[in-house]
Amino acid sequence: MNKFPHDFFWGASTSAHQVEGGNLHNDWWLAEQGGSLREASGQACRHYDLFKEDFAIAKELGHNCHRFSIEWSRIEPQEGEFQPFEIEHYHKVIAELRRLGIEPVVTLHHFTNPVWFSRKGGWVDSGLQRYFLSFVEKIVSEFCGEVKFWITINEPLVYSSHSYLLGVWPPQERSLSKTARVTLNMARAHIKAYRIIHDIYRRRGLARPMVSIAANLQAFEPCRPTLKNKLAVYLRDKLYNFYFIEELLRRKSLDYIGLNYYSRNLADVESWGIRHLLLDTCKYNHHPLRKNSLGWDIYPQGIYKLLIALKRYGLPVLITENGICTEDDALRWDYIREHLQMVHRSMQEGVNVLGYIYWSLIDNFEWDKGFGPRFGLVDIDYRDQKRTIRPSAKKLSEVFKTGLI
Numbered sequence: 472m473n474k475f476p477h478d479f480f481w482g483a484s485t486s487a488h489q490v491e492g493g494n495l496h497n498d499w500w501l502a503e504q505g506g507s508l509r510e511a512s513g514q515a516c517r518h519y520d521l522f523k524e525d526f527a528i529a530k531e532l533g534h535n536c537h538r539f540s541i542e543w544s545r546i547e548p549q550e551g552e553f554q555p556f557e558i559e560h561y562h563k564v565i566a567e568l569r570r571l572g573i574e575p576v577v578t579l580h581h582f583t584n585p586v587w588f589s590r591k592g593g594w595v596d597s598g599l600q601r602y603f604l605s606f607v608e609k610i611v612s613e614f615c616g617e618v619k620f621w622i623t624i625n626e627p628l629v630y631s632s633h634s635y636l637l638g639v640w641p642p643q644e645r646s647l648s649k650t651a652r653v654t655l656n657m658a659r660a661h662i663k664a665y666r667i668i669h670d671i672y673r674r675r676g677l678a679r680p681m682v683s684i685a686a687n688l689q690a691f692e693p694c695r696p697t698l699k700n701k702l703a704v705y706l707r708d709k710l711y712n713f714y715f716i717e718e719l720l721r722r723k724s725l726d727y728i729g730l731n732y733y734s735r736n737l738a739d740v741e742s743w744g745i746r747h748l749l750l751d752t753c754k755y756n757h758h759p760l761r762k763n764s765l766g767w768d769i770y771p772q773g774i775y776k777l778l779i780a781l782k783r784y785g786l787p788v789l790i791t792e793n794g795i796c797t798e799d800d801a802l803r804w805d806y807i808r809e810h811l812q813m814v815h816r817s818m819q820e821g822v823n824v825l826g827y828i829y830w831s832l833i834d835n836f837e838w839d840k841g842f843g844p845r846f847g848l849v850d851i852d853y854r855d856q857k858r859t860i861r862p863s864a865k866k867l868s869e870v871f872k873t874g875l876i
């Protein structure tokens with residue numbers, strides 16, 4: 472048996488648009504009404520109203536931290552019009568977590584934007600970051616006394632690639648140059664947000680906060696060991712996994728690294744050209760592995776390899792997401808157990824891991840895939856919003872309570 476440290480953070484994650492319901496003022500809601508997406512988020516899990524019930528479950532399951540996002544479009548549905556009522560809502564959310572002894576980990580941008588911001592041009596236009604920064608300033612000034620762990624932006628490269636390269640998320644564009652601009656603007660916005668957050672804590676004489684992004688890293692592997700595939704892995708590692716983090720490190724704007732890890736990406740490049748090198752994957756299921764219900768490979772070694780790779784940056788790592796969508800809950804438990812074993816192994820080899828946050832606490836709205844994929848520790852029956860704790864959640868809670876895996 473392996474033992475995790477007694478002060479390890481154990482929890483689960485959600486994001487506002489995926490669980491709250493009724494996020495009327497963001498670009499996703501607008502696109503959902505336009506019919507270009509599989510499903511509309513609608514009432515989602517009604518977590519906006521039911522958060523106390525959901526946190527009670529997390530508490531019962533031994534969670535001591537919880538990651539969630541504050542929805543910008545609720546706080547500022549029209550430019551400059553901040554809503555005291557919605558700010559109050561998140562005060563209640565955080566107060567409830569604190570009452571239960573659960574550490575909040577707060578994300579400031581998790582894929583959605585207020586409609587007014589996207590209509591102006593959103594993240595493509597470098598002049599518009601200031602709107603995000605004024606939201607950050609507002610929120611952090613409000614919540615600095617209650618929050619230590621911040622994530623400015625969730626998965627900037629997933630956002631830029633899905634929204635501007637693959638064209639599957641709002642605004643559903645396909646442009647390499649816009650993808651690069653959005654990515655760069657998000658990096659700049661994070662660096663400025665990092666300084667704003669630290670300044671606020673300093674001015675108020677509060678202990679230093681812990682600020683990062685949540686970076687989605689993938690385990691890139693070559694399918695056949697051809698030159699093209701090896702080059703693809705090299706480029707993907709460099710550009711997708713590490714470039715963004717290294718830029719932020721160079722600007723001294725990370726206090727820890729938030730790691731989101733799910734799967735392997737098996738590179739099999741059909742022809743030369745940057746799009747192929749960056750995007751082509753094996754279509755023939757060479758090197759087959761168990762898969763989640765979206766067909767993603769289950770590859771626990773990947774989290775180990777990435778944690779070892781992150782060691783060189785000398786910062787603590789918080790696993791801000793790791794999880795599986797599946798109809799087979801026994802497979803969910805295997806996934807979690809095997810990943811935790813790999814996390815433990817990396818820690819024995821000197822990686823400083825602060826905690827493990829599973830994605831997700833409850834089933835939720837999986838973006839362009841709709842409500843089909845089931846990532847939750849807790850099942851949601853969308854007909855009546857009934858919550859049912861899955862057996863895997865109970866097994867995981869034993870780990871959370873004993874530290875043993």
Ligand code: BGC
Nearest residue numbers: 486625626629687792830837
């Ligand atoms: C995102 C979540 C998403 C999860 C599963 C992450 O990329 O942060 O919003 O639901 O992966 O796809």
